[in-house]
Amino acid sequence: MNREVAVHRGRWSLTDRLDAILRELPFEVAPGAARVTVELEYDRAQGVLDLGCEGADGYRGWSGGARDRFTVAERWATPGYLPGAPEPGTWQVLLRLHRVPPEGLEYTVRVTTHGAAPPEPAPRPAPPARERPPRRDLPELRAEGGGLRWYAGDLHAHTVHSDGSLTIDELASLAAGEGLDFLAVTDHNTTSHHPHLPAAGARHGIELVPGQEVTRDDGHANVFGDTGFVDFRRPADDWYRAAREGGGVMSVNHPLSGDCAWRLPVEDRPRHAELWHSSWTDRRWGAPLSWARAWRTDTVALGGSDFHRPGEGKTPGAPTTWVLAEDPSPAAVVAALAAGRTAVSAGPRAPLLLRYGTELLARDADGLVLVRPDGTRAVVRGDRATVAAGTGPHRLETYENEVIALCQ
Numbered sequence: 454m455n456r457e458v459a460v461h462r463g464r465w466s467l468t469d470r471l472d473a474i475l476r477e478l479p480f481e482v483a484p485g486a487a488r489v490t491v492e493l494e495y496d497r498a499q500g501v502l503d504l505g506c507e508g509a510d511g512y513r514g515w516s517g518g519a520r521d522r523f524t525v526a527e528r529w530a531t532p533g534y535l536p537g538a539p540e541p542g543t544w545q546v547l548l549r550l551h552r553v554p555p556e557g558l559e560y561t562v563r564v565t566t567h568g569a570a571p572p573e574p575a576p577r578p579a580p581p582a583r584e585r586p587p588r589r590d591l592p593e594l595r596a597e598g599g600g601l602r603w604y605a606g607d608l609h610a611h612t613v614h615s616d617g618s619l620t621i622d623e624l625a626s627l628a629a630g631e632g633l634d635f636l637a638v639t640d641h642n643t644t645s646h647h648p649h650l651p652a653a654g655a656r657h658g659i660e661l662v663p664g665q666e667v668t669r670d671d672g673h674a675n676v677f678g679d680t681g682f683v684d685f686r687r688p689a690d691d692w693y694r695a696a697r698e699g700g701g702v703m704s705v706n707h708p709l710s711g712d713c714a715w716r717l718p719v720e721d722r723p724r725h726a727e728l729w730h731s732s733w734t735d736r737r738w739g740a741p742l743s744w745a746r747a748w749r750t751d752t753v754a755l756g757g758s759d760f761h762r763p764g765e766g767k768t769p770g771a772p773t774t775w776v777l778a779e780d781p782s783p784a785a786v787v788a789a790l791a792a793g794r795t796a797v798s799a800g801p802r803a804p805l806l807l808r809y810g811t812e813l814l815a816r817d818a819d820g821l822v823l824v825r826p827d828g829t830r831a832v833v834r835g836d837r838a839t840v841a842a843g844t845g846p847h848r849l850e851t852y853e854n855e856v857i858a859l860c861q
Contacts, residue, residue, distance in 0.1 A: 457483065461546070461562040465502075470550040474670065475686060477545040480564045482509065484541040487570040488526035491546055492563045500558040503549035505642065506534060509542025512682060515642035517668070518551060519616035529573045532614040533643045539566070551670065579622040582657050583630030589802070589816070594777065594809050601794075604781040605801045606635035607769045609666070609675060609706065609727065609757025615640035618762035621649050625657040628769040632801040634781040636769060637757075639664035639675050642685045662783040666706065667692050672717035673706040675727065675757070678787045689717040702790045704755050707732060708748075709740050722749055725790065729756035729772045729797045729859065736856040742848075754846060754859045755790070756797035773798050775807065797859040806849050806860040813842045813860065821849045821857055 459480040469476075482489060493504050505515035506525065513525055514534030523531035530536040546562050593600040611617030612624050619627065621638065628636040638661055640646050647663045654661035667674045667685045674692055676683045680699025683692050696703035704725035708715040710732045726748060728741040745752040756772035777794035778785040789795070798805045805816040806823070815823065815838045823831050826845030833840075833849070849858040 456568070457566045459564040462560070464557045464559045465500075465550050465553050466557045467553050467555050470553045474550050476548045476550065477507070478548065478562055479543050479545055482539050482541050482544050482566055485568055486539045486541065486566045488524055488567045489539045489544070490524045490565045490567075491522065492565075493521045493546075493548075493560065494563075495558055495560040499554055499556075501552040502558070502560060503547075503551050505547035505549070507545040507547055509540045509544055512684070513544075514645055515547070515615070515685075517549075517616060517641050524571065526571055528570070530645070532612070533640065533645050535645055549670075577620050577623075579620075579656065580626040583626050585629055585658060586632040586801075588632070588634075589805075591807065591816070592809070592814070601777050601779060603775045603777050603796070603807050604634040604786070605770065605773050605775055606633050606637070606660075606662075606781070606786065607758050607760070607772075608637045608662075608664070608677065608704070608755050608774050609639055609730075610636055610760040610769055611640055611666075612638060612646055614638075614643055614646040615666075616761060621646060621653040621661070622656065624760070624769070625653045625659050625661060627763075629657045629659040631768060631770040633659060633770050633773070635660040635662055635776075635783075635786050637662040637664040637675070637677055637786075639666040639677075639757075641666050641668045644682050647679065660781045660783060660786070662786050667703075669717065670712075672715045673713055674723070675704045675706055677702045677704070677790060678783070689719045690721055693719070693721055693723050700787070702787055704790075705748075706730070706757070707759070708744055724749060724751060724793070725753045725755055727757050728752075728754040729856075731758045731760075731767050731771060737854050739854070739856075742856070745846075751793075752846075753790070753793045753795055753861055754797055755795060756859075768800075771800050773801050773803070775805070777808070793861050795861050799857065804849060804857050806847060806858040808842055808847075808860055811842055813840050813847060814838075815840065815849065818849055818858070821851060824848045824850055 503517040506513040516533040527538040650661035676696045678701025680701035707730040756774045775796040776789035778789040804818040818833045
């Protein structure tokens with residue numbers, strides 16, 4: 454087949470956005486097409502349009518506002534999109550009208566299909582493996598048939614497969630250098646990164662957990678595990694159902710974080726929530742803890758850096774989520790999350806509160822205040838203190854009520 458071009462032009466109005474925020478622009482792919490390229494043009498100074506693609510046989514990917522162009526071909530695709538021969542039939546360019554000013558927003562979408570396959574782009578060189586800091590000396594919890602250990606990780610990070618700047622290898626190298634045992638890679642509305650995680654993790658000595666940040670204007674949620682694509686276009690209750698049925702865990706992300714705060718209606722409230730997000734800069738502000746109590750009596754607190762790129766003041770592992778697991782493999786991490794065996798600290802080497810059965814271990818917490826589920830408090834004495842544990846969440850605070858560590 455020869456090169457073919459389809460063009461959509463128009464102006465989105467604020468009323469258009471209010472009527473239907475997600476729009477589909479159809480185009481035809483003829484038999485024999487070897488690649489599809491979509492280009493979006495609009496004035497970014499005036500608004501934001503998010504970009505994605507639905508193939509004739511199903512969803513192909515998403516780049517949100519991070520890209521204005523993508524290509525899908527048999528052997529490769531732009532990060533965020535699934536490679537594979539373009540199947541003939543009606544495809545859709547997906548546009549989400551993220552920000553449209555009152556005066557409207559002009560746009561042009563140009564779709565080009567080719568009969569010739571493009572050359573595969575050369576990958577960025579993989580970074581060298583970094584030296585891992587020594588792991589913390591934490592005791593094992595002996596259990597029938599084996600032992601469990603606490604492993605350090607981060608449950609929220611992005612790569613070039615959505616709006617991050619690092620490749621999977623670059624992110625894995627950075628996280629391993631911070632001393633993390635595992636990292637969940639949670640790119641927005643896509644699973645295109647999942648096939649690349651095991652090899653990148655092996656190269657850098659860190660377990661990479663498949664994840665996806667299911668993203669809408671009125672709420673974000675992380676789904677952890679090899680669940681398959683969770684469709685952001687469905688109601689949030691369907692996200693939760695798909696996560697459970699796929700053997701994964703869903704967490705409400707940064708529920709109190711600016712215009713990304715959770716506002717989606719749900720009938721079945723997920724138990725897990727990213728209470729400690731990197732935007733919780735003043736941890737004397739107790740709203741996340743109050744939200745957790747109002748959300749569910751058994752909310753499982755998680756933490757995530759939401760790392761996108763160097764230079765933004767975020768680091769993988771700040772905060773650190775700890776899981777009590779058989780090992781740091783993706784399956785074991787997801788199982789520990791599902792069981793609620795979690796703790797959160799400011800970083801891999803920060804003061805720490807961990808549960809060991811009916812006891813709590815406070816590490817490097819001398820002089821901090823232990824807050825029990827019933828609200829009673831006690832001062833921690835020593836850098837390795839053991840105290841009786843009650844049922845429910847515990848935390849460490851400073852004398853100014855600044856949260857230092859969380860533990861289920």
